[in-house]
Amino acid sequence: MDYLYYAKEYxxxxxxxxxxxxxxxxxxxxxxxxxxxxxxxxxxxxxMALGRGNEKWIKAVEDQLEKLAHxxxxxxxxxxxxxxxxxxxxxxMSKVFFCNSGTEANEGAxxxxxxxxxxxxxxxxxxxxTLNRSFHGRTMAALEATGEEELxxxxxxxxxxxxxxxxxxxxxEEAVDPSVCAIMIEAVQGEGGVNPLSSEFVHKVFEISEKKxxxxxxxxxxxxxxxxxxxxxxxxxxxxxxxxSVAKALGGGLPMGAVLCNEKLKNTFKYGDHxxxxxxxxxxxxxxxxxxxxxxxxxxxxxxxxxxxxxKEFFKNKSFKNIKEVRGIGLMVGIEIKGEASEVQxxxxxxxxxxxxxxKNNVVRLLPPLVVSKEELxxxxxxxxxxxxxx
Ligand SMILES: Cc1ncc(COP(=O)(O)O)c(C=O)c1O
Numbered sequence: 001m002d003y004l005y006y007a008k009e010y011x012x013x014x015x016x017x018x019x020x021x022x023x024x025x026x027x028x029x030x031x032x033x034x035x036x037x038x039x040x041x042x043x044x045x046x047x048m049a050l051g052r053g054n055e056k057w058i059k060a061v062e063d064q065l066e067k068l069a070h071x072x073x074x075x076x077x078x079x080x081x082x083x084x085x086x087x088x089x090x091x092x093m094s095k096v097f098f099c100n101s102g103t104e105a106n107e108g109a110x111x112x113x114x115x116x117x118x119x120x121x122x123x124x125x126x127x128x129x130t131l132n133r134s135f136h137g138r139t140m141a142a143l144e145a146t147g148e149e150e151l152x153x154x155x156x157x158x159x160x161x162x163x164x165x166x167x168x169x170x171x172x173e174e175a176v177d178p179s180v181c182a183i184m185i186e187a188v189q190g191e192g193g194v195n196p197l198s199s200e201f202v203h204k205v206f207e208i209s210e211k212k213x214x215x216x217x218x219x220x221x222x223x224x225x226x227x228x229x230x231x232x233x234x235x236x237x238x239x240x241x242x243x244x245s246v247a248k249a250l251g252g253g254l255p256m257g258a259v260l261c262n263e264k265l266k267n268t269f270k271y272g273d274h275x276x277x278x279x280x281x282x283x284x285x286x287x288x289x290x291x292x293x294x295x296x297x298x299x300x301x302x303x304x305x306x307x308x309x310x311x312k313e314f315f316k317n318k319s320f321k322n323i324k325e326v327r328g329i330g331l332m333v334g335i336e337i338k339g340e341a342s343e344v345q346x347x348x349x350x351x352x353x354x355x356x357x358x359x360k361n362n363v364v365r366l367l368p369p370l371v372v373s374k375e376e377l378x379x380x381x382x383x384x385x386x387x388x389x390x391x
Contacts, residue, residue, distance in 0.1 A: 003033065016342070018349050025052030028369050028376050030354070039353045041368040041380050046190070046222045049249040050294055051369040057252045057290040064286035071282065073275060079285035086289060090231065090296040091244060093260040097269065099279040102221035102247035103137025105257035108274055109184070109245045110141050112261060113215045114161075116268045117181035120213075126161045127179040128217075129172070133192030133359075134164075136184065136219055145184060148192070167197060169204045176208055182215040182243075183208075187233030190222035190367075193359025194327055194334025202237040209242075215265075216241040221257075222332070225249040226295040226370050229305030229330035236329055249370075252291040256284040295370070304330050304370050307377060311366075314381045322388050333366040334358060335384065339391055341365075347387045353380050364388070 003021040020038070022030045028051050030038045043049060050057060064079060071077045084096050097108050110128060117125045130136065132147040143151060144158035147165075152158065165175040172183075183205050189195040209216045218224075218241040223233030225246060230236055232244065242265060247257035255278075261268070294300055308330035315326045315335075324336040337344060341357035341364050348355050348364075358365040364384065368377065 001033075018346070018354070020349070027051040027053065028372050037352065038349075039376060039380050041366045041372075042354045042356050043249075043367050043369045044253070045356065046227065046248045046367045047251070048253055049226060049370045050252060050291060051371045052253075054252070054290070054294075056293070057287050060286040060290045061252075061254065061283055064283045068282050070278070072277065073280055077280070077282040077285070079282045079289060080280040083285040083289050083292075086292055086296075087246075087250075087258060088260060090292060091260050092240065093244060094263045094266040095261055097259045097274060097279070098281075098285070099247075099257040099259070099276045100255045100281075100284075101137075101257050102219075102245065103139045103142040104276070104279075105221065105245035105247050105259050106136045106142040106145065106184075106217075106219060107139055108259040109217045109219075109243045110145065110182075111274055112243060112259060112265060112268055113182035113217060115273065116215060116265055119268070121181075125179055125181050127163055127177070127181060128161060129163050129165055129175050129180055129183045131167050131185060131189070132164050133167070133189055133195060134184075134186055134219075135189070135191035135222075137221075167195075167201055169201060172201070172204060172208065176212065176214070180212075180214055182217050184217040184219060186219045186221075186223055187237060188223040188228060188329055188332055190332065190365070191358055193336070193363045194332060194365055196236075196327065196329055199237055202234070202239060206239045215243060217243040217245065219245050221245055221247045222367075223329075225291070226301055226304055227330055227332050227367070229301055229308050231296055231301065233329070249295070250288050250291060251284045252287045254281075254284040254287050256281070256288055300370075307331055307372065307374065308333075310374055310377060311381065314378070315385075318385060320389070322391055328366075331366070331368055331370055331372070335364040335366070335388065336362055337364060337388055339388075344384075344388055344391065347391070348383055351383045351387065353383050355380075355384065 130145045134147040136142045136145040165171045218234045244260040356365040
């Protein structure tokens with residue numbers, strides 16, 4: 001069967017697929033239709049934190065699938081209640097709203113921030129500051145929030161009330177005016193090129209916000225849930241936001257997103273303010289509980305941090321011709337190169353390894369499953385280094 005022909009013929013052209021069709025996977029390995037093995041340093045873009053085939057996750061999902069696949073939100077189900085308790089407790093937050101994806105989590109976060117401000121300050125205080133090079137999703141408000149003009153150009157008009165700023169203290173101070181109700185950040189920008197924010201900048205965001213009752217939204221969709229060796233990316237900065245959006249790794253491979261809020265916002269949404277047909281699905285929730293059981297554990301997180309150090313060590317003793325910088329935290333790594341990242345990605349793929357690109361096609365991005373072994377890391381890093389430096 002020529003599946004690549006199917007892709008060309010029947011799928012809209014929104015993705016630049018690598019020419020491979022996968023059938024199954026185990027841990028950090030994926031197998032294509034001819035059973036060729038690949039090592040995966042993408043986790044399906046930050047989703048498969050536990051790798052493929054995690055037995056506890058599969059069992060939880062299968063059991064729940066047999067019992068009850070869907071209810072609706074006019075009633076309740078057991079897994080979503082258990083997940084709500086667990087996720088809010090480990091996140092040190094007060095309440096949660098469940099949805100199906102990252103972009104939806106950010107839409108919820110934006111609505112929540114605006115309602116809080118409207119109720120307290122009235123009309124007109126509704127601007128959300130976001131950062132240049134940020135990525136917050138593809139639906140209209142989340143896309144407008146995304147600080148990347150290239151992604152906006154065909155899709156005007158957007159919802160109003162967003163302001164993009166450079167990532168400097170001066171630009172931030174200039175952007176804050178009386179119309180601002182929230183500042184949204186990724187502690188480590190993912191799509192934008194794996195850019196950890198500076199500690200000075202993050203602390204300024206929180207300082208201004210506290211002074212002016214501006215809410216801080218941390219988009220943890222890519223950098224959260226263990227990716228940086230801490231539960232959340234913002235934990236690397238010793239700060240705590242008013243709103244957290246999560247998705248990707250939460251569902252362990254099933255679509256799930258969530259918006260978490262602190263005490264201040266816990267009664268902001270009232271009946272009818274927001275909703276989702278599939279949000280709070282019991283099968284996704286049953287899987288998510290298993291994801292959190294593994295990730296929200298000090299020794300697991302330390303293991304991720306150690307593997308992050310291992311990657312830094314690997315590059316520390318190497319000489320670079322085509323590599324400009326290796327950056328990131330934990331298992332969220334960006335290798336900025338002189339050439340085109342998509343070309344490097346193709347050559348690496350030919351050697352049986354999957355990596356991502358980011359930034360302006362100048363960054364090779366690694367998001368391996370958090371359960372990756374040091375042997376797998378070393379094998380993959382050698383391929384990456386050799387390919388980049390031989391180009
Ligand atoms: C930081 C961040 N926010 C939001 C999103 C959007 O998530 P989704 O694709 O699940 O809508 C992404 C996806 O890459 C992301 O990295």
